Amino acid sequence: MASQPLSGKESSYKASDLIAEDIDAYLVKHQHKSLLRFITCGSVDDGKSTLIGRLLYDSKMIFEDQLAALEADSKRVGTQGQEIDFALLVDGLAAEREQGITIDVAYRFFSTDNRKFIVADTPGHEQYTRNMVTGASTADLAVILIDARQGVLTQTRRHSYLVNLIGIRNVVLAINKMDLVNYDQAVFDRIVKDYRTFATEIGIKDFVPIPISGLKGDNITTRSRATPWYKGPVLLEHLETVPVDETRLQAGSFRMPVQWVNRPNLDFRGFAGLIATGIIKPGDAVRILPSGRTTKVARIVTMDGDLPQAVAGQSVTLTLTDEVDCSRGDVIATADSPPEVADQFESTIVWMADSEMLPGRPYWLKLGTQTVSANVQPPKYQLNVNTLEHVAAKTLGLNAIGVANLSTDKPIVFEPYTSSHDLGGFILIDKITNATVAAGMLHFALRRSQNVHWQAVDVTREAHAALKGQAPRVLWFTGLSGAGKSTIANLVEKKLHALGKHTFLLDGDNVRHGLNRDLGFTDADRVENIRRLGEVAKLMADAGLIVLTAFISPFRAERRMVREMLPKGEFVEIFVDTPLAEAERRDVKGLYKKARAGQLKNFTGINSPYEAPENPEIHIQTTTTPPEQAAEMIVDEILK
Amino acid sequence: MATTLTHLERLESESIHIFREVAAEADRPVLLYSVGKDSAVMLHLARKAFYPAPPPFPLLHVDTTWKFRAMYELRDRMAQESGMELLVYQNPEAKEKGINPFDHGSALHTDMWKTEGLKQALNKYGFDVAFGGARRDEEKSRAKERVFSFRSANHRWDPKNQRPELWRLYNARKAKGESIRVFPISNWTELDIWQYIHLENIPIVPLYFSAKRPTVVRDGLIIMVDDDRLPLKPGETPVERSIRFRTLGCYPLTGAVESDAATLPEVIQEMLLTTTSERQGRAIDHDQAASMEKKKQEGYF
Numbered sequence: 001m002a003s004q005p006l007s008g009k010e011s012s013y014k015a016s017d018l019i020a021e022d023i024d025a026y027l028v029k030h031q032h033k034s035l036l037r038f039i040t041c042g043s044v045d046d047g048k049s050t051l052i053g054r055l056l057y058d059s060k061m062i063f064e065d066q067l068a069a070l071e072a073d074s075k076r077v078g079t080q081g082q083e084i085d086f087a088l089l090v091d092g093l094a095a096e097r098e099q100g101i102t103i104d105v106a107y108r109f110f111s112t113d114n115r116k117f118i119v120a121d122t123p124g125h126e127q128y129t130r131n132m133v134t135g136a137s138t139a140d141l142a143v144i145l146i147d148a149r150q151g152v153l154t155q156t157r158r159h160s161y162l163v164n165l166i167g168i169r170n171v172v173l174a175i176n177k178m179d180l181v182n183y184d185q186a187v188f189d190r191i192v193k194d195y196r197t198f199a200t201e202i203g204i205k206d207f208v209p210i211p212i213s214g215l216k217g218d219n220i221t222t223r224s225r226a227t228p229w230y231k232g233p234v235l236l237e238h239l240e241t242v243p244v245d246e247t248r249l250q251a252g253s254f255r256m257p258v259q260w261v262n263r264p265n266l267d268f269r270g271f272a273g274l275i276a277t278g279i280i281k282p283g284d285a286v287r288i289l290p291s292g293r294t295t296k297v298a299r300i301v302t303m304d305g306d307l308p309q310a311v312a313g314q315s316v317t318l319t320l321t322d323e324v325d326c327s328r329g330d331v332i333a334t335a336d337s338p339p340e341v342a343d344q345f346e347s348t349i350v351w352m353a354d355s356e357m358l359p360g361r362p363y364w365l366k367l368g369t370q371t372v373s374a375n376v377q378p379p380k381y382q383l384n385v386n387t388l389e390h391v392a393a394k395t396l397g398l399n400a401i402g403v404a405n406l407s408t409d410k411p412i413v414f415e416p417y418t419s420s421h422d423l424g425g426f427i428l429i430d431k432i433t434n435a436t437v438a439a440g441m442l443h444f445a446l447r448r449s450q451n452v453h454w455q456a457v458d459v460t461r462e463a464h465a466a467l468k469g470q471a472p473r474v475l476w477f478t479g480l481s482g483a484g485k486s487t488i489a490n491l492v493e494k495k496l497h498a499l500g501k502h503t504f505l506l507d508g509d510n511v512r513h514g515l516n517r518d519l520g521f522t523d524a525d526r527v528e529n530i531r532r533l534g535e536v537a538k539l540m541a542d543a544g545l546i547v548l549t550a551f552i553s554p555f556r557a558e559r560r561m562v563r564e565m566l567p568k569g570e571f572v573e574i575f576v577d578t579p580l581a582e583a584e585r586r587d588v589k590g591l592y593k594k595a596r597a598g599q600l601k602n603f604t605g606i607n608s609p610y611e612a613p614e615n616p617e618i619h620i621q622t623t624t625t626p627p628e629q630a631a632e633m634i635v636d637e638i639l640k
Numbered sequence: 641m642a643t644t645l646t647h648l649e650r651l652e653s654e655s656i657h658i659f660r661e662v663a664a665e666a667d668r669p670v671l672l673y674s675v676g677k678d679s680a681v682m683l684h685l686a687r688k689a690f691y692p693a694p695p696p697f698p699l700l701h702v703d704t705t706w707k708f709r710a711m712y713e714l715r716d717r718m719a720q721e722s723g724m725e726l727l728v729y730q731n732p733e734a735k736e737k738g739i740n741p742f743d744h745g746s747a748l749h750t751d752m753w754k755t756e757g758l759k760q761a762l763n764k765y766g767f768d769v770a771f772g773g774a775r776r777d778e779e780k781s782r783a784k785e786r787v788f789s790f791r792s793a794n795h796r797w798d799p800k801n802q803r804p805e806l807w808r809l810y811n812a813r814k815a816k817g818e819s820i821r822v823f824p825i826s827n828w829t830e831l832d833i834w835q836y837i838h839l840e841n842i843p844i845v846p847l848y849f850s851a852k853r854p855t856v857v858r859d860g861l862i863i864m865v866d867d868d869r870l871p872l873k874p875g876e877t878p879v880e881r882s883i884r885f886r887t888l889g890c891y892p893l894t895g896a897v898e899s900d901a902a903t904l905p906e907v908i909q910e911m912l913l914t915t916t917s918e919r920q921g922r923a924i925d926h927d928q929a930a931s932m933e934k935k936k937q938e939g940y941f
Contacts (some may be wrong), residue, residue, distance in 0.1 A: 023909040030841055035647035106783040107776050109829045116647040121783075130804060137806040247642040259660040264693035272689070274657045274808065279643075303691035311643045313657035317691070328664050352804055366809055369664070425807045434813040436803040633834055 009564065033111065038246055039120040039168075040193035041618045042145030043157035047176045051145065051214035052119055055236070056110050058221045105135040114240045128401040129385060130352045131160050133439055137425065140244050141170035143235075148181045148211075150192045158385045160195075164204050165348065165401070165441075167418060170242055171199075171207040174235065179213040183226040183630040186248055202388065208242075210235050250314035254278030254286070254334040255415070255423060257368035261327055262317055262468075270301055270317040271326055273369070276422035279317070282310045287333035288326045289413040294335045295322040296593075329370040331413040331423070339415045339423060342445030344407045349376065351396040353430070358374035359395060359529040362561045363437065365408060367426035373409040373564070374428070374532070378524070380404060395524050396438075405446060417441035464544035468502045470539040472570055474636055477550045478559060478613060480605050481591055484622050484630075485550040488576060491631035493548050499639075501546055506533060508551035518521055521602040534562035541570060546638075554610045572638060575616035576630075580605045582623060648836055651828055651883035652685065657808060658787060658824040659689040659771070663696050665812040666820070670727075672758070673699040673718075675711040676888045678773035679834055680718075683824060685844045686771070687722055698725035700770070703760055704753035705730060706741065706890040708866050710845050718843065729761035741892045742871060749890070759795045762819060769812070769820045775809050777829040787826050793817035832912060838904045847885045848907060850899040852877035861895030886911070 011117040018026035042048040077329030105377055106117040122128070136142065142163040146156055164172060172194055181187045190559060193208045199207060210219055211227050212235055218224035219234040233241070255276045262270035280286075280297055287294045298319040300307040310316045318332065326332070333339055350358050365374035379402035396402045417424030440566040465472050475492065493505045512519070513602035516532060517527040530553050540547045553559055563571040583605070584592040595603035602608040613619075618637055620630045645653070664765055672678050672688055686695040699719055719726035734752040741749040762770060776782050782941050786802050788810050803811050812822060825833070835845060845865075854865040856876050863870070864885075865878045872878070883896035884907070901910040 005781075019909060019912045023905045025836060026912075027835065027905060027908065030645060031835060033647045034644050035650045107827065108783060109777045109827075111831070113828075116829075116832070134804045134806050179731060210929050244644070246644055250642045259657070260664050262690060262693050268692060269690075274653055298814075301692065303688045311645070313645050313650060313653055315653040315660070315689070364813065366811065369661075423806055425804060425809070427811060428811050429813055434811070435801075439804070439806045482822055539710045553827065 014261050033083055033114060033116050034244060035116050035118070036239060036242070037118045037120065037139050037469075038141040038143060038239065039122065039132070039139040039163075040143045040145065041122075041132060041163065042155075042176075046145040046147050047214040048121070048145055050405075051143075051174070051212070051220070052108055052121055052178065054116075055119070056108060056219055058217070058236075070626050070637075094392070095331045095523060105131055107252065112236065117239065128158075129162065129350065129401065132159065133166060133350050133352075136163060136166040136168055139166075139440070141172065141239070141242060142168045143172045143174050144207075146173065146175050146191060146195075148175050148177045148187055148191065149515045151191050152198060154386050156195070157198060157388070160199060161202055161385055161388060163204055167421060167441075169245065169248075170206055172235070172238060173207050173209040175209060175211050176214055178211045178218060178227065179216045183211070183218075183224075185227075185229040188230075205230050208232065208238055210238065212617045214323060217296060241562065246312070249277050250279055252277030252420065253337045254280050254284070254314070254332075255339060255420065256316075256318070256372070257413075257422065258281070258328055258330045258332060258334045259324060259369050268319070269323075271332060272315070272317045273332070275310055275312050276313045276368070277420055278310050279309055279311050279315075282306075286320070286332050286361045287335045287338045289323055289331045289333055289338055290323060290341045290411055291330070292338075293322075293326075295320045295324050295554070297321075315365060320397075329368075331368065333413075339413050341411045341413050343409075343411045344405065344446040345414070346405050346443040346446060347440045348401065348403050348443065349379070349406075349428075349438050349440040351398060351400045351402070351438050353432075353435060354398055355437070356398075356523075357396040357438065357526050358405075359525045360524070360531045361555075361557055362431065362564075363410075364429035364431060365406070365412075365426050366429060367412060367442075368412060368423055369614075370412050372412055373431075374406050376408075376428070377405040394522075401444075406440075414442050414587055416444055431560065443582055456540045461542045461544065464542065466544075468544045470501055470544065470546060472539045472544050473572055474541050474566060474570055475546065475548045475572050475574055475634070475638065476537075476553070476559065476562065476564070477548065477574045477576055478553045478616075479578060480578060480583045480610055481552055481603070482586050482588050483576045483578035484627060487627050488620065488634070489548045489550040491627055492634050495631055495635045496546060499635075502544065503546045503548060504540055505539075505548045505550070506537060507518075508549075511536075511551075521608075523555075523602070523608070527556065530555075530558040531561065534558075534565055537562065538565050541566060552610070554604045554608065556613070559613065572618065573613050573616040574618040574620065574634060576620050578622045578623060579613070592629050647866065648832060648839065652688070652836070653830060654827065655685045655824040656689040658810070658822060659686050659695070660811065661810050661821075662689040662769050662771070662820075662822050663690070663829045668765070668767050669697040670700045670762075670765065670767040670772065671695065671697055671771045672773070673701050673715070673726075674773070674888075675701070675715045675837075675845060676708065676773070677833055677837060677848060678775065678825065680842050680844050681828070681836055682771060682773045683718060683722060684840060684909070685824060687926050694723040697771075698727050700727045700729065700761055700765075700767070701753055701799075702757045703728050703730045704749070704757070704890050705735070706749075706753070706859050706869065706892065707886065708845070708864075708891045710849055711888060712882055714843065714845050722846075726870050727761070727765065729757055731757035741890060746893050749893070751888075763904055764794065767819065768814070769822055772807065773823050773825055774823045775828050775830075775833075775890070776826050783825065783908075786912075787823055788812060789821045789823065790814065791821060793819075795819065797821075834904070834908045838908065845888060847888060849904075850882055850884040850902045851870050853896070855883060857883045857898065862898065864896050866891050 040048050040052060104120045108121055110117050120139055122131035122135045131582055144159050175191055183262055188211045211230050212219045218226055223234055256270045256273040260272040262272050279336050281450055282299055284297050286297055298321045300310050301317040301319060323519045341485050360376040362373045362375055365372050379393045379396055381390040382400050382402040384391050415423040424442045426440050427436050430437050477489050478483050489505055494502050496503045516529050519529050537547045537549055587593060594600045595606040604610050618634055701715055731753055739749055739752045757928055759855060787806055790802060791797055856878055857864050860885055882900055884899045884901060885894060885896050888894055899910060901907045
């Protein structure tokens with residue numbers, strides 16, 4: 001029966017008597033509760049669900065109807081005989097997992113007289129890295145569960161590594177199932193000693209070990225009589241009193257990423273955002289990044305009236321004393337210690353998508369309120385989360401963690417992740433599917449980013465083009481191998497040349513003999529191939545040339561990347577459309593035969609995809625248009 | 641000495657941040673407004689997020705014509721007070737067929753007026769983001785719901801295709817035709833909502849407070865007789881009971897509880913001492929198996 005004390009232990013956490021006696025006093029007290037977000041790390045076998053269920057139960061967050069259902073379920077499918085199976089309160093994700101539903105994190109809520117708690121519960125073994133990183137990203141504290149019978153396992157190391165990677169400073173080592181080792185202090189001490197050695201190695205400076213039994217309720221909400229040798233806090237007591245990160249966040253320099261410019265009328269211009277770090281008061285000198293303009297805070301505006309000061313974690317609207325340019329994506333910071341601005345970084349990347357990372361492909365990078373286009377370089381190494389070894393890697397797959405450099409298409413305002421999660425943590429977004437494919441943490445700006453500046457030149461691209469009497473263009477021929485790209489491109493160049501135009505034809509095969517001789521045909525290499533070709537084509541267009549390129553260029557994303565490098569209208573995508581069957585029938589270079597015979601890996605159309613253009617500027621159907629006529633059409637089109 | 645933000649201050653800041661992110665990144669957002677207590681808090685938070693400007697989006701009430709009279713009154717008053725445009729949408733097909741909970745049952749009623757009505761309204765106005773007041777503590781299946789929940793062009797929720805949410809970063813990018821439901825109060829509990837209403841003096845429908853009201857009892861639910869939209873069965877006579885509502889849906893579908901809690905603190909007190917969870921008063925949850933999950937996939941939320 002639910003009303004019976006559980007397993008003969010002392011009664012559970014007591015709801016405040018104030019509720020019944022003086023509700024007004026209770027409300028005043030509860031309005032001043034603080035909030036602690038924590039994550040529990042451990043697998044099902046460690047008793048994680050039982051522990052969370054126990055916390056919910058003992059803090060009276062379970063209603064009678066839920067309890068009735070729980071009791072019935074416990075008897076029917078529970079693992080605890082006639083006793084309540086707390087795990088059933090929070091499980092229920094298993095069925096969904098079987099259906100293939102992605103569950104990264106489930107959030108649970110409970111509260112005591114002093115605090116409200118949000119627990120991030122990350123189910124399952126698979127996807128563990130992705131799930132744990134997601135859940136940990138908003139946590140102030142981590143409870144790492146260890147089965148007392150097992151001690152420190154590989155997974156304990158993995159959990160601890162991830163907790164530290166995400167920058168959680170408060171770690172509780174909950175040594176669970178003490179009832180199964182007879183509450184033996186020697187067992188507890190040995191595990192703590194083992195863990196300390198390992199924790200120091202990976203950079204966890206401090207942790208609080210607590211001997212518990214989630215099942216029996218030992219040292220969860222009340223001190224257990226079975227562990228008289230344990231003098232530290234019980235779990236809930238620790239959770240209720242551990243300081244949240246406020247002191248550290250408020251001690252940092254003031255930074256607020258601007259989310260929204262509030263302009264209800266001509267007389268009011270406010271900058272809305274959530275303060276990442278520091279404290280701000282009217283009159284404080286601030287600097288707007290990246291522009292660097294300085295001004296002062298005039299007012300801190302809220303619907304409840306102006307504030308005398310605001311601190312990290314608060315959503316506010318600031319007005320400034322001067323009319324300075326400031327918009328979404330800018331950061332308002334303390335004038336005398338502003339954050340850095342850079343466009344090349346070293347970062348740790350946690351890959352979260354089924355499709356692997358393609359170095360060189362541009363992804364959207366969102367950091368704070370800034371969204372920019374970013375290229376990731378091939379990883380310097382991947383981290384084996386079980387052994388913590390550095391492993392060589394060309395790319396990153398689902399749940400892989402690696403260290404890689406990345407560059408953004410324009411400078412961003414940032415801070416190292418260790419100083420600010422808000423200005424150092426980012427996500428990568430696939431430009432085609434819009435999926436969130438990775439999470440990352442910036443380490444530092446690369447020196448070359450700060451020292452290599454754009455050199456202003458006096459003879460501009462316009463001057464180059466004017467001298468040649470032509471408008472620069474990049475005619476980008478794309479299509480399957482053997483579609484007729486090179487043939488048509490050749491004819492077009494001959495015609496343009498005859499008309500006195502300055503042209504240059506970049507041929508895919510030729511370039512692979514020189515500039516790109518180090519690249520193969522994997523997806524990652526194809527992306528880098530096109531990136532380099534795009535850069536070369538751009539330089540030539542800058543020189544005023546009409547550039548013709550004939551590459552398969554199978555991926556939309558890369559073609560779009562080149563399009564975005566160039567001024568609007570200069571990129572002309574020409575789809576040389578030959579059906580696969582026809583190209584294979586022609587098989588001019590005999591490559592299809594080889595691919596079919598399995599001698600060529602990653603051959604476009606056979607065992608590597610071709611993504612046809614959706615809206616090409618020019619569409620040539622080679623089955624109905626002979627090359628000569630196609631070339632005529634293209635010349636007419638670009639010179640019109 | 642660091643200032644410690646209270647749990648309500650942190651929740652409020654988080655919700656405001658979410659409202660502003662959507663306003664900055666969406667083309668045409670809308671606030672779904674159902675006039676319940678969660679809607680009241682949502683509206684209040686939206687106003688705070690953009691003060692002194694009014695929120696840069698309209699309110700949308702997907703009306704079933706079966707709301708309590710007091711709800712319609714508060715709705716119109718709040719729209720005026722907030723300076724926001726109020727859009728009321730009633731599914732013309734449901735209206736024409738006279739769909740009601742008595743003759744057609746709660747499942748069809750909800751599907752036609754709410755699920756279908758919402759889809760139609762979103763299509764009609766071309767909204768790409770709809771703010772909803774769902775909370776993760778409401779039931780087990782909600783605990784894992786994202787703050788930004790993606791819907792296909794036909795408004796279906798694809799549980800296999802949702803995005804991880806890290807830090808305070810929300811990915812609001814979507815293809816043409818796709819839409820997002822955003823839940824700014826995901827991390828609030830029922831108690832947080834009540835405490836916040838109390839602290840901020842947020843106007844709510846008086847039906848949340850106990851009063852003598854005419855009622856009948858059907859299938860174990862206490863149903864309030866709001867007006868003659870409720871056809872009485874033979875032999876049924878309304879009885880005056882001291883009742884209030886813990887949750888407000890369509891009035892014949894929402895059961896009242898007997899109560900003497902006439903003030904907010906008393907309501908909160910009762911809620912804390914009571915032992916029945918919030919959704920129990922809603923007939924919708926009892927209908928069909930695992931109904932919340934199903935409704936979500938179909939686009940109810």
